[in-house]
Amino acid sequence: MISASQRFWFWAIVWVSVVTLSAPTVVVLGASFTAGNIIAFPPEGLSLRWYEKIALARDLQQAFLRSLIVSSICMLIAVPAGTLAGIALARYQLRCFNGVQMYLLLPFTIPLIGSGIGLMMMFGRLGALGSLWPVGFACAVINLPFIIWSVSASAAQLDPDLEHAAANCGAGRVQTFLYVTLPAVMPGVITGSLLMFILAMNEFLVSLLLVDARTVTLPVQIYNSIRSIITPDLAAVSVVFIVMAALAIAFLDRLVGLEIFLKSK
C-alpha cells in the first residue's frame, strides 16, 4: 500500500514536472493574446490583434512559405534515403555496421554550428548560396539519423522471415519491397517523415548560416525581429509553431498510433 505521505510526494513530483515542462508553452501562449504593445505574461487584456498583424505581415508570410519549401525539399531527400537506410540497417547484416552506428550518433556529438560552417563553405564554393535548396539539403543531411532510427525501429520488429514469406508467395524482389517490406515499415516512415518536416521547419542555426536577405526562413526571420524590438507578434508566431507541432502529433496519432512513435525512440 502507498501511504498518505508517499502519495503526497508522488503527486508533488508529478506537478513540478508538469509545470516545468509546460511553462514555456503556457507563457508564450498567454503572451500572444495580449492586447498591450509589449510582450508580457500574464497578458494585459485579451485580443487577437497580434495574430491579425502576423497574418498580414508580408515578410513573415514569405518566410513561412520559404520554410515550407525547405521542409519539402528536406523530406524529398531524407525520406527515400532514410527509409532505405533504415530497412537495410535493421534487416541485413552490414559490413560497416559500426561506422553507421557512429554516424547515427553524430547529431548528438557534433555541434550544429560545426556542420553549419562546413555546409556554408561547401555551398559557397559551389556558388549555391542564395537559393533555398541548399537549406533543404542541409536539413536533410543533419537530421537524416532521426528518420533512419524511426524506420529501423519499425523494421526491427518485423518477422525475420517476412521477405521469405513474400518470395514463397511468388513475389519477386521489387514486388516484395513494394507490397510487403515498405508497407510493413510504413509506421516508421510516417513517423520519420513528420519528424523531418518539423525539424526542417524549426531549424535555425544551419539556416542562419546558409540564407541571405532574399531567402530568410521563418526561424531566421523571427530571430531578426528579436534583434530589433520584441513585440507580441513574435509570441503569436511561436504559437503558430506550437500549433503546427501539435497538429503533426495529432496526425501521427491518427495514422500510426502514438505507442509506435514512443517505442521508436
Place this chain on the structure above:
Amino acid sequence: MLEETQSSAAAVGAPAHAPPTVRVREVSMDFGTGSKAVDRASFDLSLGRFLTILGPSGSGKTTLLRMIAGFQRPTSGHILIGGKPVDAVPPDRRSIGMVFQKLALFPHMTAAENIAFPLKMRRFDPAFIPTRVRRFLELVRLDGYGNRRIHELSGGQQQRIAIARALVFEPALLLLDEPLAALDRKLREEMQLEFRRIQKELGVTTINVTHDQREALVVSDEIIIMDGGFIHQHASPALMYRSPADEFVARFIGVSSLIEGTATVGGLMLAGVTLAGSLSGSLQPGMAARGVVRAEQVRIARPEVSLAGCETVLLGTIADVIFEGERLLYVVEVPALSQNILVYHHDPESAAVFATDAPVSLGWRARDMIVFEARP
C-alpha cells in the same frame, strides 16, 4: 547402404508407380563453421505423402527445409521437385507453399488479403480470386474472418490463415517449419490434427520439420530422423518405433533405458551378467555395445512371480514412482546392473501398483532389447 534399406522401407504403402514429388540427392550445406549443417542428405518423397523431419535443435533439419524452399543454396548436391532440378530456380518461381516458424503473416494486410497475396503475385485471374479466398477461409474454418487484421486474430486463427496462404495457390509441395512450436500443448495437438485433416483433404505432398517426437508419430506417413546434419533413418512411424536403425534413433523416439556392455552372441554382457537381446546390423561379439530397452517393453511383477517368456529376468527395488496420468513410470534400481531401468505401468488404477522401496522382478524378451554398436 543404410539409406537404401530405409528408403525401401519408406516406400511401403505408397503406390509403386507414383513418381517422387521431391528428390533430394546428396545435398550438403557448409556454413564454414567447421562441421557441415547438412551432410550428404538424400531422400525421395512420393506424391501426397506427409513426411516429418525430426531432430534436436542444430540437427540441420531447418537448413534442409530452407534449401528445399530455395532460401539457401546447397553447397553441393541436387534437389528435384516434380522431376525438375530446382537448383537455379529462385524461391518465388518454385511451386512451394510454406508455413513459417513465426508465421510471417503480412501485418499490414487483412486475413483475406494475406490469402489473396500469392494468387495476385502468381497472376491468377483477378475475377476468380475472391471465390478462391473464400473457399480457403472455409477450408481452415475461418469463414467470416476475412476482414480481420492479423493482430485481431488469436494464435490458433493466425496459424490457420498461414496454412491457407501457403495452400491457396495449390502448390506442388507444402513445407512446415515448426509452426506449432510456440503454441501451448492443447492447441498444438489440436493444430496437428488440423494440419493432418487439411493435408489429407487436399492431398498435398508435405514436409514438416519438428523436434517433437509425439507430433512426428501422430501426423506423419514417413519420418526422417536427423542429427548433426546426418539422416539417421527414414521409415514409417511404426517401423521407426519398432526397429530403430541405430542407438540415436532408439534414444530419440520413445522412453528407453540404456545399458553399456560388450556384445555377445545373443545379447549383451556386463559384469558377469548376460542380458538377452538382439544384435543390430554389423555388430560383432566382443565389440563395445549399448543395449536399448523401451520402458513399455519391460515387464514388472512381484519378485516371487515368474515372468514367463522373458529371457532376461532381473531383481530390483522401486526407486521412484512418477504419475503421468494415463500411466505410471517406475524408476527401478537394479543392483546387478548398478543402474536404473525405466518401466511403464499402464492402467495405474489397478491394485497392482508398487510403492517406493518395494522389491520387484523385471523381465524382457530377447527381441525387445536391441544391442547397438557403442558410439562415443
